[in-house]
Amino acid sequence: MAEADPAPPASACGRTLRVAVVGQPNAGKSSLFNALTGARQKVGNYPGVTVERLSAELVLPSGARADLIDLPGTYSLDPRSPDEAVTRDVLLGRLPGEAAPDMLLLVLDATNLAVHLRLALELLALGLPTVVALNRIDMARRDGLAIDREALARRLGVPVVETVAVRRRGLDELRAALEAAATLQRLPSAPTAPGPAGTDRRALARAARTLAADVTTGETRARQLGRQLDSIILHPLAGPMILAGLMFLLFQAVFALAETPMSWIEAAIALGQQQLAASLPDGPLRGFLTDGLLGGVGAVIVFLPQILILFAFILLLEGSGYMVRAAFLMDRLMARIGLDGRAFIPLLSAFACAVPAIMATRALPDARDRLLTMMIAPLMTCSARLPVYAVVIAAFVPARPLWGPIGLQGFVLFALYAAGILGAIGLALLLRRTAFRGHRTGLLVEMPAWQWPALRDVGIGLWLRALAFLKRAGTIILAVTVALWALASFPVAPPGANQLAHSMAGRIGAAIEPLVRPLGFGPDIAIALVPAMAAREVAVAALGTVHAIEADADDATGLVERLRSAWPLPTALAFLAWFVFAPQCLSTLAVMRRETGGWRWPAIQFALMIAMAWVAAFLTFRLASALA
Amino acid sequence: MSAPLSLADLAPGRRARVCAIEPLPDRLEMRLVDLGIDLGSLVEVVHRGPLGDPLAVRVDGTTVAMRRSIARAIRLDPA
Numbered sequence: 103m104a105e106a107d108p109a110p111p112a113s114a115c116g117r118t119l120r121v122a123v124v125g126q127p128n129a130g131k132s133s134l135f136n137a138l139t140g141a142r143q144k145v146g147n148y149p150g151v152t153v154e155r156l157s158a159e160l161v162l163p164s165g166a167r168a169d170l171i172d173l174p175g176t177y178s179l180d181p182r183s184p185d186e187a188v189t190r191d192v193l194l195g196r197l198p199g200e201a202a203p204d205m206l207l208l209v210l211d212a213t214n215l216a217v218h219l220r221l222a223l224e225l226l227a228l229g230l231p232t233v234v235a236l237n238r239i240d241m242a243r244r245d246g247l248a249i250d251r252e253a254l255a256r257r258l259g260v261p262v263v264e265t266v267a268v269r270r271r272g273l274d275e276l277r278a279a280l281e282a283a284a285t286l287q288r289l290p291s292a293p294t295a296p297g298p299a300g301t302d303r304r305a306l307a308r309a310a311r312t313l314a315a316d317v318t319t320g321e322t323r324a325r326q327l328g329r330q331l332d333s334i335i336l337h338p339l340a341g342p343m344i345l346a347g348l349m350f351l352l353f354q355a356v357f358a359l360a361e362t363p364m365s366w367i368e369a370a371i372a373l374g375q376q377q378l379a380a381s382l383p384d385g386p387l388r389g390f391l392t393d394g395l396l397g398g399v400g401a402v403i404v405f406l407p408q409i410l411i412l413f414a415f416i417l418l419l420e421g422s423g424y425m426v427r428a429a430f431l432m433d434r435l436m437a438r439i440g441l442d443g444r445a446f447i448p449l450l451s452a453f454a455c456a457v458p459a460i461m462a463t464r465a466l467p468d469a470r471d472r473l474l475t476m477m478i479a480p481l482m483t484c485s486a487r488l489p490v491y492a493v494v495i496a497a498f499v500p501a502r503p504l505w506g507p508i509g510l511q512g513f514v515l516f517a518l519y520a521a522g523i524l525g526a527i528g529l530a531l532l533l534r535r536t537a538f539r540g541h542r543t544g545l546l547v548e549m550p551a552w553q554w555p556a557l558r559d560v561g562i563g564l565w566l567r568a569l570a571f572l573k574r575a576g577t578i579i580l581a582v583t584v585a586l587w588a589l590a591s592f593p594v595a596p597p598g599a600n601q602l603a604h605s606m607a608g609r610i611g612a613a614i615e616p617l618v619r620p621l622g623f624g625p626d627i628a629i630a631l632v633p634a635m636a637a638r639e640v641a642v643a644a645l646g647t648v649h650a651i652e653a654d655a656d657d658a659t660g661l662v663e664r665l666r667s668a669w670p671l672p673t674a675l676a677f678l679a680w681f682v683f684a685p686q687c688l689s690t691l692a693v694m695r696r697e698t699g700g701w702r703w704p705a706i707q708f709a710l711m712i713a714m715a716w717v718a719a720f721l722t723f724r725l726a727s728a729l730a
Numbered sequence: 731m732s733a734p735l736s737l738a739d740l741a742p743g744r745r746a747r748v749c750a751i752e753p754l755p756d757r758l759e760m761r762l763v764d765l766g767i768d769l770g771s772l773v774e775v776v777h778r779g780p781l782g783d784p785l786a787v788r789v790d791g792t793t794v795a796m797r798r799s800i801a802r803a804i805r806l807d808p809a
Binding site: 180213216221308322329336431433437547548551 | 756758760761762763764765766768769776777778779780781783784786790791792793794795796797799800
């Protein structure tokens with residue numbers, strides 16, 4: 103029987119089929135996306151927003167290729183966060199620069215059908231060809247539930263495929279169903295307005311519950327193991343202790359565990375530099391290749407161990423379901439500052455290094471929370487500041503005991519850490535009242551069931567993170583390192599003269615000098631500030647160079663002596679105050695640019711931190727001078 | 731007649747039905763519906779955070795973490 107005038111297939115005219123993967127958070131959407139596409143994903147940002155865009159090519163059974171896009175998880179087309187707004191906008195074709203999808207792959211959690219079906223009903227009303235993946239079907243069976251797949255498909259009017267994303271089951275049927283659905287035409291009605299309000303929402307929820315009850319037989323058996331685990335993990339006393347233990351482990355891992363591979367990388371770079379120096383004649387080319395290019399590459403790769411370790415931790419914690427529980431425990435504390443409970447982990451790792459920490463804010467589901475956490479992360483005293491603190495404290499703070507076992511030097515160091523934390527809290531509160539003003543309505547989040555983290559997903563996640571870092575942030579860091587090398591090496595100083603002072607960098611430093619004179623900073627500091635932009639610990643070597651002394655982060659005894667006689671005490675204290683806040687790390691800015699998708703926020707962060715540093719150093723200098 | 735029972739005060743281990751949800755800022759009551767907490771839902775408090783805030787609430791197959799301030803708006807039938 104011939105159909106009257108069949109409509110052309112959705113993938114006509116050679117245009118690639120666009121399939122959007124949608125579902126609630128915790129439906130296993132990302133696992134399914136990973137299972138379908140592997141590591142071949144492209145990571146970027148949606149135009150104009152701080153929300154990450156994941157896409158990949160999907161090969162259908164016939165060999166045709168489709169574009170698969172993983173949309174941010176959402177509970178409804180009535181958005182509650184910038185991420186959910188992106189999903190709504192993409193589905194309705196409202197996001198400029200992002201075409202509406204041709205088809206939906208809707209992922210539902212079979213263990214929680216009543217709740218997930220509500221979103222399904224809402225999305226089906228859009229009228230797009232849809233295929234439903236009934237995920238976690240194995241866990242549903244283990245819970246004692248039997249879901250009549252055919253009845254569900256009949257009632258929804260779309261194909262339903264059972265899947266177990268983490269075990270990669272049901273993928274072939276899913277691909278076949280997607281291909282079959284691709285030949286359907288979009289239903290005549292245009293996509294309807296977003297989420298039904300009020301009573302409609304409740305009616306939809308009720309309809310979903312009824313539908314779920316109709317197609318399910320069996321009662322949810324209590325998940326004993328999960329409940330027992332929660333009673334320990336969320337225990338008012340044991341819970342925070344376990345969390346503190348895990349955080350300590352994380353801190354040690356990022357700080358200490360990364361040391362060895364980092365020193366390998368540094369050694370390898372140094373070896374490369376030696377080889378190059380041996381085989382090339384002295385001159386600008388050799389300098390460019392060894393210090394500029396190779397130095398720049400080293401400056402990028404040296405971050406990888408910390409990034410990989412931190413993200414391995416985070417992905418494992420997220421995959422198991424622990425993250426939300428940690429947020430639960432931290433909520434009270436973090437809410438006082440206006441932060442999400444989950445911001446604790448990125449901020450803690452910022453004590454090691456802000457670069458992986460800023461990337462780790464990805465763990466926060468709300469784009470606003472992510473941005474706020476990113477803005478304050480660099481104020482946590484990162485490990486690169488330590489060599490600078492060590493030199494100045496050694497030069498100016500007497501090694502006297504202060505109180506019992508606590509020494510004066512250690513106390514000053516602690517005070518510097520505290521200043522950083524207070525600065526971060528202050529900035530968070532300020533931003534919450536100005537740029538990030540928004541009713542913080544409070545924690546309301548689903549606690550996912552405990553599960554074994556899928557190692558394959560962790561591996562794919564690590565791979566994508568590393569790639570994203572190298573491609574976006576890495577290129578900027580490399581470019582800037584080369585540029586700074588050039589600034590410090592040209593024009594070439596006559597023999598005997600101080601190269602740094604003579605170079606472009608030195609001239610820039612001399613130009614900055616009037617700006618920092620009120621802080622008690624002399625020309626040597628002003629000049630050293632320029633190369634120190636590459637990385638904070640470079641300040642030690644730079645100061646050394648200016649004073650024509652060999653000094654680096656590991657051995658600065660000569661410099662300590664020199665500074666003691668060169669700087670008055672108020673200058674030293676002002677310098678410390680400056681360093682607590684100063685944005686002297688272009689790698690951080692590069693990663694900010696990558697994660698926020700633009701230069702706007704890194705620029706604001708830079709300006710804010712410079713202002714804080716200047717004011718802090720000024721006040722310290724004036725106060726110290728007055729008291730002296 | 732005692733004050734209406736709210737989810738914030740529900741004793742652990744006891745279950746009760748939601749009889750009303752007061753309006754919340756930002757229309758959060760809609761998000762509660764999305765998460766499965768609606769009129770007639772059977773709820774139980776399974777955990778309390780340090781210092782009693784936030785709460786972990788079980789309803790059907792879902793466990794939801796919420797601030798006390800939100801739980802206070804969920805009124806229950808004590809029966």
